[in-house]
Amino acid sequence: MRLINAIWSDIKFQIKQGFYLVYLIITIMYLIILSMLPENVLTIALPLVVFSDPSVLGLFFIGGIILLEKSQGVLMVMVVSPLRTQEYILAKAISLALVSAIAAIAITALSPINNVNWFLLILSTILTAGLFTLSGIMINAGCNNVNQYMVKTIPYMLLFVLPSFSLLGFEYSYLFTVVPSVAALRLLLGAYHGIIWYEALGLTLYLLLMNYIFFRYSVKIFENKIVYQD
Amino acid sequence: MIEIGNLEFTYQNTQKKAVKDMSFKVKEGEVYGFLGPSGAGKTTTQRLIIGLLRNYSGSIKIFGKERSSWGKDFYEQIGVAFDFPNLYLKLTPEENLKLIGAYYKNGISDIPTMLDRVGLLPDKNSRVESFSKGMKMRLNFIRSIMHNPKLMFFDEPTSGLDPVNAHIIKDIILEQKAAGKTVFLTTHNMTVAEQLCDRVSFIVDGKIVVTGSPADLMIEHGKRLLNINYIKEGTEHSAEFDLNHIGENEQFLSLIKNEEIRTIHTCEATLEDIFIKLTGKNLQ
Numbered sequence: 205m206r207l208i209n210a211i212w213s214d215i216k217f218q219i220k221q222g223f224y225l226v227y228l229i230i231t232i233m234y235l236i237i238l239s240m241l242p243e244n245v246l247t248i249a250l251p252l253v254v255f256s257d258p259s260v261l262g263l264f265f266i267g268g269i270i271l272l273e274k275s276q277g278v279l280m281v282m283v284v285s286p287l288r289t290q291e292y293i294l295a296k297a298i299s300l301a302l303v304s305a306i307a308a309i310a311i312t313a314l315s316p317i318n319n320v321n322w323f324l325l326i327l328s329t330i331l332t333a334g335l336f337t338l339s340g341i342m343i344n345a346g347c348n349n350v351n352q353y354m355v356k357t358i359p360y361m362l363l364f365v366l367p368s369f370s371l372l373g374f375e376y377s378y379l380f381t382v383v384p385s386v387a388a389l390r391l392l393l394g395a396y397h398g399i400i401w402y403e404a405l406g407l408t409l410y411l412l413l414m415n416y417i418f419f420r421y422s423v424k425i426f427e428n429k430i431v432y433q434d
Numbered sequence: 435m436i437e438i439g440n441l442e443f444t445y446q447n448t449q450k451k452a453v454k455d456m457s458f459k460v461k462e463g464e465v466y467g468f469l470g471p472s473g474a475g476k477t478t479t480q481r482l483i484i485g486l487l488r489n490y491s492g493s494i495k496i497f498g499k500e501r502s503s504w505g506k507d508f509y510e511q512i513g514v515a516f517d518f519p520n521l522y523l524k525l526t527p528e529e530n531l532k533l534i535g536a537y538y539k540n541g542i543s544d545i546p547t548m549l550d551r552v553g554l555l556p557d558k559n560s561r562v563e564s565f566s567k568g569m570k571m572r573l574n575f576i577r578s579i580m581h582n583p584k585l586m587f588f589d590e591p592t593s594g595l596d597p598v599n600a601h602i603i604k605d606i607i608l609e610q611k612a613a614g615k616t617v618f619l620t621t622h623n624m625t626v627a628e629q630l631c632d633r634v635s636f637i638v639d640g641k642i643v644v645t646g647s648p649a650d651l652m653i654e655h656g657k658r659l660l661n662i663n664y665i666k667e668g669t670e671h672s673a674e675f676d677l678n679h680i681g682e683n684e685q686f687l688s689l690i691k692n693e694e695i696r697t698i699h700t701c702e703a704t705l706e707d708i709f710i711k712l713t714g715k716n717l718q
Contacts, residue, residue: 209536216533220524277520281577284484284514286506287537432488 210287210295214269218299221272223265230261231307238315250315251396254325255389257311258304258333259364266300266340267353274348283431289423293341297419301333317396324395324404331411332388338418339364345422345429381407384414435585435616436460436483440492443482452478453490454640465607465617467627467648469705470637471713476620479637480587483618484514496585510539515578517589517620519570523563527554527573530562531580538581548576552602567594575603579610586610589620604630624705628652634705636712643712648705655711656702660686665694674701 218224234253241249273279282292308329312320339360347353368389370380380386391399391407436459443453452475460466468476481487483494485501485508494501497511521530528545535542549555552572562570571594579586591607592600607617607630621627627634628648635645644651658677663670675686677700689695703711 206537213533213536216525216529217522220522276523277516277518278522280516281520281534282537283486284509284512285534285537286509286539288506432486 206287207291207294210291211298214295214299215302217273218265218269218303221269223269224303227261227303227307230257231310234311235314238311243316246315246317247396250312250317251389251393254308254311254329255332255392257307258301258329259336259385259388260361262300262304262333262336263340263343263357263361266296266337267344267347267350267357269296270341270344271347271350271353279430289427289431290419293338293419293422293426296341297334297337300337301330304333305329312396319396319398321395321398324391324399327408328388328392328395328411331408331415332385332392334415335384335388335411335418336364338415338422341422342418342425345425381410384411384418387411387414435462435496436466436618437495438479438483438493439495441479441482441490441494442492443478443487443490445478446489452640453482456492456640456642458635458642458645460616460618462616463611463614464632465611465619465630467631467634468618468620468637469622469624469627469634469709472622474637474713475640476637477589478640480589480618480620484512484587510581511584513578513581513583513586515575515586515588515591517593519567519574521562521570521573521577524561526559526561528558530573531577534577535580540581542580543582545580548580551606552576553599568596568599571595572599572603575606579606583615585616585618587618587620590622591619592621592623592626600626624709628705636709638713644708651708652702652704655708656700659701661697661699661701662686662689663696663698664689665696670696 238246238250238253270279273282305326308325309322312325340357343356343360344353347356364383364385367380367383367386370377370386371389371393381390387407387410391404391411393399394404394407438456438458441453441456442451444451454475456475456479468479470476478487482490483496483501485504488502496504496508522533525533527549531542531545531548546555546558549558552575554569554572557565557569562573565573571591575588575591578588588607591603595603604626607619610617617630619627619631631648633645633647634651635642637643646654660675660677660680661672662675663672665671673685673689675683680686
């Protein structure tokens with residue numbers, strides 16, 4: 205019950221702070237750009253655009269959300285309330301995954317593309333959003349302003365984004381799938397281009413495990429750097 | 435309610451020993467004031483009790499159980515109002531209370547009644563970002579008591595409030611006390627401490643230097659004198675008399691019988707006098 209309340213609180217906070225409006229504007233912009241692309245480019249561009257939503261945007265959104273909560277002091281209020289750190293973090297991850305999934309569905313549904321595996325699309329978007337939101341929480345725990353967050357985000361971005369080029373395909377390039385963002389992008393591409401069932405299952409299980417590890421670490425880091433100030 | 439024994443705490447990053455061998459008890463149903471200059475260790479002690487700092491030595495027992503063995507359920511039973519307003523600025527007062535109130539198992543008090551009590555009902559639909567500091571502090575205060583906690587921690591609860599609103603907050607604290615609740619109050623405001631606290635402790639350099647009821651401390655640290663201001667032949671005069679055997683003091687008796695008295699005051703110390711005396715260099 206507390207978790208559901210926390211998710212609802214986060215959604216409300218994100219709406220009031222204008223995050224959803226930004227999401228809507230970006231989604232419309234994406235749609236306009238995608239509509240101008242030829243079909244052969246669209247099949248590559250669409251998954252990348254959908255992927256950028258929970259990943260790059262997600263990372264900046266979670267940074268902004270936590271910095272706003274810090275600056276308004278409400279993080280301290282939650283710390284001295286019965287809300288558990290796990291619930292606080294899960295609520296953030298779920299609320300952002302939800303909006304990412306909605307954006308992914310909207311962008312895909314409004315684009316001239318066929319044969320989409322909607323289940324895989326939603327699943328991969330949620331798992332990607334989880335990874336990046338949790339990373340954002342880990343990065344943000346030690347930051348007090350936007351500049352610090354931006355600087356700290358760069359190495360994470362490079363670590364997550366650069367290996368994604370392995371999807372272009374070269375010898376042993378599949379090994380890069382060990383990087384969670386590559387696994388997530390592979391699963392998402394599978395939603396558009398098709399994927400063998402056991403590869404999808406393997407990627408899903410791997411991403412679930414990575415989400416779990418990221419979650420445990422983010423709880424630990426959040427407690428050490430935000431809850432306790434010793 | 436709270437039992438602190440030989441409490442010590444050192445900040446890891448600065449290696450500053452902020453709390454030194456501190457022991458005190460807060461009884462159920464009392465308003466206990468923690469007074470001292472900035473940097474004396476008041477906030478650190480409060481944070482240790484609330485559970486925002488770990489790795490202390492000594493003991494902090496609350497509700498009969500060591501603080502370190504309490505989980506998050508502890509926060510169902512306590513209310514905390516920090517000395518700065520921490521609110522969702524884009525939300526209305528009602529939304530702010532509902533949002534945090536949703537985390538408590540036992541629910542919260544009636545929101546319009548609470549808002550009305552602190553004069554915020556007319557602004558219930560305005561965003562908090564348009565509020566003055568005083569309005570935010572009042573909202574902050576009712577949020578800390580909305581879930582009916584047994585024990586409350588207030589840090590400078592009247593800071594930024596005009597006398598009328600400060601009076602309302604002080605009245606609510608006294609109502610909480612009358613309802614059997616316990617209050618741990620941290621303040622610089624000696625008038626607030628004098629008006630509200632059953633007992634106060636003065637903290638200097640991480641240690642408690644004195645504890646007692648405000649009335650007892652004021653007598654103990656004051657002078658046993660009576661000061662009289664009177665008018666004689668059109669001009670104002672003053673005289674001081676020893677309180678001991680004052681009823682047999684002929685000069686005093688003659689003065690109050692024959693002269694026009696303007697004021698009579700005993701010379702007990704104010705908490706402010708005690709604060710300055712105890713935190714002055716001669717006691718370091």
